Amino acid sequence: MMDGLQVLWERLERVINRALGAEVSSVELQQAARLDDLVALDSVALLEFTIGVEREFSIRIENDRLNRDFMTDLPALVAYLSQLPA
Amino acid sequence: MAAGAQTSKTSVDQTFSATRQARPLVTWLDIAFLIYYYPLRWLVAALGPRCLNWLQLCAEPVGRILQRGDLRIAERGMTKLLGFAPEQARAFARQCCDNRVRTSLWELLPDEHAPGARPVRIEGREHLEQALKPGRGAVLVALHCLAKREARAGLQRAGIEYVPLIHVTKSHVRDRDPRYAGYGRLLWQFARSRLHPMLWTKMSGYVARMDPDAVLKIMRILRDGGLVMVSPDVAGTSSVQPVQFLSSLRRMSTGCLDIARLTGCPLIPMWVWRSGNECVVEFHEPLRVCFDGGEETLESNVRVLIEAMERQLRAHPEQWELWDQRVLGES
Numbered sequence: 225m226m227d228g229l230q231v232l233w234e235r236l237e238r239v240i241n242r243a244l245g246a247e248v249s250s251v252e253l254q255q256a257a258r259l260d261d262l263v264a265l266d267s268v269a270l271l272e273f274t275i276g277v278e279r280e281f282s283i284r285i286e287n288d289r290l291n292r293d294f295m296t297d298l299p300a301l302v303a304y305l306s307q308l309p310a
Numbered sequence: 311m312a313a314g315a316q317t318s319k320t321s322v323d324q325t326f327s328a329t330r331q332a333r334p335l336v337t338w339l340d341i342a343f344l345i346y347y348y349p350l351r352w353l354v355a356a357l358g359p360r361c362l363n364w365l366q367l368c369a370e371p372v373g374r375i376l377q378r379g380d381l382r383i384a385e386r387g388m389t390k391l392l393g394f395a396p397e398q399a400r401a402f403a404r405q406c407c408d409n410r411v412r413t414s415l416w417e418l419l420p421d422e423h424a425p426g427a428r429p430v431r432i433e434g435r436e437h438l439e440q441a442l443k444p445g446r447g448a449v450l451v452a453l454h455c456l457a458k459r460e461a462r463a464g465l466q467r468a469g470i471e472y473v474p475l476i477h478v479t480k481s482h483v484r485d486r487d488p489r490y491a492g493y494g495r496l497l498w499q500f501a502r503s504r505l506h507p508m509l510w511t512k513m514s515g516y517v518a519r520m521d522p523d524a525v526l527k528i529m530r531i532l533r534d535g536g537l538v539m540v541s542p543d544v545a546g547t548s549s550v551q552p553v554q555f556l557s558s559l560r561r562m563s564t565g566c567l568d569i570a571r572l573t574g575c576p577l578i579p580m581w582v583w584r585s586g587n588e589c590v591v592e593f594h595e596p597l598r599v600c601f602d603g604g605e606e607t608l609e610s611n612v613r614v615l616i617e618a619m620e621r622q623l624r625a626h627p628e629q630w631e632l633w634d635q636r637v638l639g640e641s
Contacts, residue, residue: 268568
């Protein structure tokens with residue numbers, strides 16, 4: 225289970241670094257409570273990140289979860305992604 | 311769109327409360343509103359939309375006198391930026407003034423009377439239908455036009471619903487919007503309690519630019535096949551660039567290009583103008599933007615967007631809402 229979560233964090237790290245042009249490690253991500261604590265996240269960056277997550281995990285995030293609070297809450301996002309069917 | 315929303319929120323709140331404390335309990339504007347605004351609104355509601363035509367005839371000459379400063383600014387802008395001859399610019403500026411009077415009167419009309427009040431002609435609908443065929447939404451690009459409320463009502467009647475991205479903030483309400491700027495504490499408290507819940511979260515049918523979730527709300531609408539309307543002719547978002555607009559350097563929002571790039575939705579120019587007693591809405595072919603390249607492609611896309619807006623402005627200068635803005639000379 226831990227390995228699966230670790231893989232999720234690493235994939236999320238890839239999305240953030242690719243979409244936002246950031247250089248953060250999965251360890252830093254796991255230590256941060258919120259994404260906007262680590263990277264400057266204006267509206268376009270938020271959209272880039274959201275679409276990046278959807279593409280990386282081949283999912284469509286439900287409309288009621290599409291809000292800034294949820295998308296920047298990294299533990300909640302990872303918990304959500306971990307519950308998705310593989 | 312939500313850039314700096316969090317960082318600037320505290321300072322906005324502080325300024326906001328400081329200004330609010332400095333307000334008198336009742337101002338002359340409050341009294342004036344009680345004397346003319348609300349009775350006029352009730353009168354219009356009672357008489358219905360037809361009375362607006364009569365009111366308009368009476369109000370236009372008064373409007374020209376009251377707005378003579380703005381009229382001069384519009385005239386200067388049209389001469390300097392559009393290259394019109396002084397006579398032509400004066401005529402357009404006068405029409406612009408009359409249009410503003412019409413818009414103010416339209417604002418008096420309660421929402422339940424708005425549909426059907428003015429006929430709306432739709433042109434170029436095929437461009438819109440073509441763009442929506444793949445099942446995704448589209449971004450409508452329009453200038454800040456004076457006839458936007460009646461255009462929206464008319465399009466709704468024709469089964470075309472769009473959600474406008476609007477720029478409403480606390481500071482906007484406090485400082486810039488003439489309807490609220492001079493309120494005293496009494497009326498302000500009343501307005502605030504009704505406005506603020508509406509502004510960001512509970513406001514339906516609009517997306518507010520300063521809403522931290524604005525861009526994700528837009529994403530939801532677009533992927534559900536809906537339409538979002540943006541007006542890039544002001545600098546109200548995080549994606550602001552200095553661009554050459556109407557032969558002068560201005561700061562304008564180019565966020566719609568980012569939205570189109572990321573969501574894959576087309577940008578469709580929408581022109582709105584009043585012609586006689588009707589309102590015309592014209593949809594054009596999607597903008598030919600390309601997102602394959604880097605910085606150069608971005609510049610050419612911005613140019614395409616600006617040219618689309620300039621074309622509309624040159625075709626209908628009397629319909630632009632922003633001629634009176636002092637930002638025209640801003641660089």
